[in-house]
Amino acid sequence: MIHIFFVGLSVMLYPTISDYVNQRSQSRAVASYAQDVDNMTDADYSAYFDVADAFNAQVAANENALYRPDQLTGYNDTLDITGTGIMGYITISKIGVELPIYHGTGDSVLQIAAGHLEGTSLPVGGASTHAVISAHRGPPSAKFTR
Numbered sequence: 001m002i003h004i005f006f007v008g009l010s011v012m013l014y015p016t017i018s019d020y021v022n023q024r025s026q027s028r029a030v031a032s033y034a035q036d037v038d039n040m041t042d043a044d045y046s047a048y049f050d051v052a053d054a055f056n057a058q059v060a061a062n063e064n065a066l067y068r069p070d071q072l073t074g075y076n077d078t079l080d081i082t083g084t085g086i087m088g089y090i091t092i093s094k095i096g097v098e099l100p101i102y103h104g105t106g107d108s109v110l111q112i113a114a115g116h117l118e119g120t121s122l123p124v125g126g127a128s129t130h131a132v133i134s135a136h137r138g139p140p141s142a143k144f145t146r
Contacts (some may be wrong), residue, residue, distance in 0.1 A: 025112065026100060030100050033089060033100060037081060052078050055078045055121075058073070060128045066117075076104075078122060086102055087102070101115070117132035
């Protein structure tokens with residue numbers, strides 16, 4: 001009987017605990033990324049954005065970029081300052097969300113963060129750029145809050 005109670009309690013608490021663990025992981029990733037960006041020199045910062053602008057020029061010049069992102073070169077390395085795949089982060093203070101943005105929109109990325117849709121412009125701004133970021137609040141088992 002006591003085992004059934006603990007199994008039931010575990011099932012009820014799983015969304016809360018997994019949401020907490022996921023938020024801590026996201027916060028650490030964003031803090032680490034922000035610290036690495038703060039430690040960059042102006043020359044390094046400019047170099048990363050120059051490479052991103054060159055990539056965005058590739059996207060703008062290739063009418064099939066969205067459908068054939070494999071035709072673009074250097075995607076996974078561009079804006080990867082920390083070597084972890086993070087290219088930036090999103091802060092939505094109104095709902096208390098801070099998410100790292102990773103390259104790609106695969107299931108493994110969307111389970112833990114926001115993803116950049118390969119074949120669209122990198123999120124650095126500029127003429128003829130259209131970046132697409134995909135995300136959701138968490139896995140189906142996550143606890144949703146308002």
